[in-house]
Amino acid sequence: TNDGALLYPQVTATRRMQSLDGIWRFRFDPESEGERDGWPETGLPDAAQVPVPASFNDLFTDKASREYTGDFWYETEFVAPGEWRDKDLFLRFDAATHRADVFVNGIPVGSHEGGFTPFAVRVNDAVRWNEANRLVVRLNNELSHASLPAGTTGTLPDGTKVSGPYFDFFNYAGLQRPVRLIAVPAEAVTGYTTTYELHKDGSAIVHYTVETRGLRPEDTLRVRLIDEVGSVVADAQGAEGELAVAYARLWDVRDAHLYRIEFTILDGTGNAAAADGGVIDEYHDEIGIRTVEVRDREILLNGRPVYLRGFGRHEDSAINGRGENLAVVTRDFELMKWCGANSFRTSHYPYSEEELRLADREGFLVIDEVAAVGFMKSLMNFLDAAKDDDEHRGRGFFDDPDVMTRTLHVHKAALDELFTRDRNHPSVIMWSLMNEPDSASEAAVPYFRAIFDHARTLDPQHRPLTYTNLMMAAAGRDRCHGFADVICLNRYYGWYVQGGYQLSGAKAAFMAEMDRWMQIEPDKPFVFTEYGADTAAGVHKLPSVQWSEEYQCEYLKMQHEVFDAYPAVVGEQMWNLCDFQTGEGIMRVDGNRKGAFTRDRQPKAAAFLLRERWNDATRHQ
Ligand SMILES: CCC[C@@H]1NC[C@@H](O)[C@H](O)[C@H]1C(=O)O
DSSP: OOSSOSSOOOOOSSOEEEEOOEEEEEEEETTOOTTTTTHHHHOOTTOEEEEESSOSTTSSSSHHHHTOOSEEEEEEEEEBOGGGTTSEEEEEESOOBSEEEEEETTEEEEEEEOSSSOEEEEOTTTOOBTSEEEEEEEEEOOOOTTSSSOEEEEEOTTSOEEEEESSSSOOOOBSOSOEEEEEEOSSEEEEEEEEEEEOTTSOEEEEEEEEEESOOTTSEEEEEEEOTTSOEEEEEESSEEEEEESSOOOOBTTBOOOEEEEEEEEOOSSOOOTTTTTEEEEEEEEEOOOOEEEETTEEEETTEEOOEEEEEOOSOBTTTBTSOOHHHHHHHHHHHHHHTOOEEEOTTSOOOHHHHHHHHHHTOEEEEEOSOBOOSOOOTTTTTTTOOOGGGTTOOGGGSTTIIIIIHHHHHHHHHHHHHHHTTOTTEEEEEEEESOOTTSTTHHHHHHHHHHHHHTTOTTOOOEEEEEOGGGOTTTOSOGGGOSSEEEEOOBTTTBSOGGGHHHHHHHHHHHHHHHHHHSTTSOEEEEEOOOOBOTTOOOSSOOTBSHHHHHHHHHHHHHHHHTOTTEEEEEEEOSBOBOOOOBTTBSSSBOOOSBOTTSOBOHHHHHHHHHHTOTTSOO
16 A cells, blocks of 8 residues: 555654564464464464564574574554544554565554565554554565565475575565554655756756645645755646756765755645644655766766776674664665775665665665566575476476466566655666576566566666676576666676686686677676675685685686776676675575675775775776
């Protein structure tokens, strides 16, 4: 339900908000009996106590809890303030991973599929005003070929379910981002879009549309643009129009200038109470005046070419798991700035709204990725790429008969939610629709066509669309690159292939593939969205060996030599900013160790190498 509750929550003259974060009751439900046993009405029996937001997985001391797969429940209570009864009351979950059913006082009030975008459920008909109300939420973290991220669900001999992720990050789950009670007027702003037109004389036009609900014909919808010193620089009326800015302070890479866009619905009947000044609804947001386009094999920001320097990342930290931790987010931006980075990809799922708002303020360029990862059957950290699990033996991911129906449906819905949530962020400059799909398979082509065609309809700013290509679909094997505006490559020459002493051979093979790409896609820009080498911090070796800090630096130097040999390369995002947690396996040492920094955000030698390369002003922008 997008009734104005999906806009980023805020308190204004007309809107109210109450955080429900804190300690909630929690329990697993391996037999899926909770609803039958009345938990929505009576609450959770024998419950544990867990924090929201956080993943549940790293809180406990037993393996069955860390690895738990199936239904699990959260419970808390909240008071519905009587002063809000004339507004629409919503529960807004910023993320419930991977799916949720919500109950208030035993009454089902809504459900959601997908663990990385917000949803809101209206609860007016279920609450008791000025009293405690029981909030019970059933979540589920099972993976399938129709879940984003994709995977499979197996069972142990005793019937216990086991997650089989087709991706290289831990299948963390839970209420991993804030939960809020919010109150929105019945007549309200429910969404908006912006596009930008820059002029040579330094002026600009902000074209806007506003989505409302319940707007009465006699009421006025006013839109104002306010600059950083609080001056109203433009104003307009109506559900769509333009805001002309005489001297626009453009949003630019690592030079962010934000404007406050303010939407106000004013009572047009003339008999509004003087107290509220006739304001029916008021919502404001921060936008950046900038343009993004791909032209002449460059990515242009405000008409000037940019070179992406930065990282693939994860929302991942000790104890929290994938739970939002603003201290970690802040430290990660500090590390990226220290390295001289200007960009990151939200690998491999939409990051929190707080993360993107920070990117807007810091002037970072973001490749915003939907959680369409694992569209290549690879279990246990890629050792078994295309390994077939029982249900889908012998077929590639896209050969699965349900992929063009169930998977495509879930994928499109996830894109709709991602674009609606993030379309107004100046930091978002490109959309990644999939990470490392099996794009070498013929069956992938109709799927790509359907999903790219759909995505093209979602962004009024028409930002470039891409996906990331992995080595199993190298130049000449990938059948889907034609759909992408920018070719994004995840490459590991010198790690997964021809590692160690063979590094010189790896470089030759890497350049041979790049030469082939230059023939295949002679007009598109290329971005390396991943390159990296697992490195155990503190392991030193002269001469180097793989897993030593010295080797990670040798590896990175070689990659950068190749990138610098091809003018078509307009970006390099090292994998990964930090070490991060994965499922256990013989190729993971309590997680993936390709970080330039450790999981507790301390530097390896590679961090200093990147800092030297990216702070060298004589290089790219
Ligand atoms: C085989 C491609 C490499 C792979 N790419 C996706 C990331 O999520 C993984 O972490 C990375 C890795 O294995 O380090």
